[in-house]
Amino acid sequence: MSDNLSFTQSLRENGIIADADSSDETVETNNEINNENITKEEEINEEDITTQSNSDDESTSDDEENVFEGNTLYIGNKPVMNYVLTTVTQMNNGLEEMTIKARGRAISRAVDVAEIIRNRFINTASIESISTDTEEVVREDGSTVNVSTIEINISK
Numbered sequence: 051m052s053d054n055l056s057f058t059q060s061l062r063e064n065g066i067i068a069d070a071d072s073s074d075e076t077v078e079t080n081n082e083i084n085n086e087n088i089t090k091e092e093e094i095n096e097e098d099i100t101t102q103s104n105s106d107d108e109s110t111s112d113d114e115e116n117v118f119e120g121n122t123l124y125i126g127n128k129p130v131m132n133y134v135l136t137t138v139t140q141m142n143n144g145l146e147e148m149t150i151k152a153r154g155r156a157i158s159r160a161v162d163v164a165e166i167i168r169n170r171f172i173n174t175a176s177i178e179s180i181s182t183d184t185e186e187v188v189r190e191d192g193s194t195v196n197v198s199t200i201e202i203n204i205s206k
Contacts, residue, residue, distance in 0.1 A: 121145060125152035125160040133163045138171045147178070147205035153185065157200045164202045178203040 117124050123137055137148065152160035168175045181201045186194045 121148045123148060123150045123163070125150060125156045125163060127156070130159055130162050130166065133159070134166045134171065137163065137167055141172060141175070141206060147203065150202040150204065151199070153197050153199040157198060160200055160202060164204060167204065172206060175204050175206055178205050
């Protein structure tokens with residue numbers, strides 16, 4: 051026990067731990083620092099939320115322009131609900147039938163889009179036809195690669 055006391059005393063003498071009198075000041079100082087850090091984090095989080103909501107607004111307007119041409123929806127790497135909402139909006143604005151096109155890894159996303167539209171949003175929609183194909187795509191190095199494609203035709 052005396053070893054513990056001498057160890058503690060040597061820590062106090064070297065300024066590693068504070069005396070009981072100064073510990074209250076240390077706690078108050080630590081609380082002030084923590085409060086400042088929390089305030090800064092809240093400000094940063096508010097800025098992030100504002101930035102994210104602004105970028106989300108911009109991306110949704112771009113989504114409709116980039117993925118929808120005429121009555122054809124091109125599926126890419128965006129989240130499934132972006133495509134679903136774009137399609138539902140177009141169909142609610144009077145579009146009677148549309149084609150969903152995808153290739154490669156996006157094929158499963160295209161199927162998801164069609165099924166979500168049909169089962170959750172527009173119950174009267176039906177899948178008129180599904181066709182698959184293979185395209186030869188030329189790479190940058192000049193070689194060709196076969197890529198699977200799908201077209202799903204949906205009508206109200």
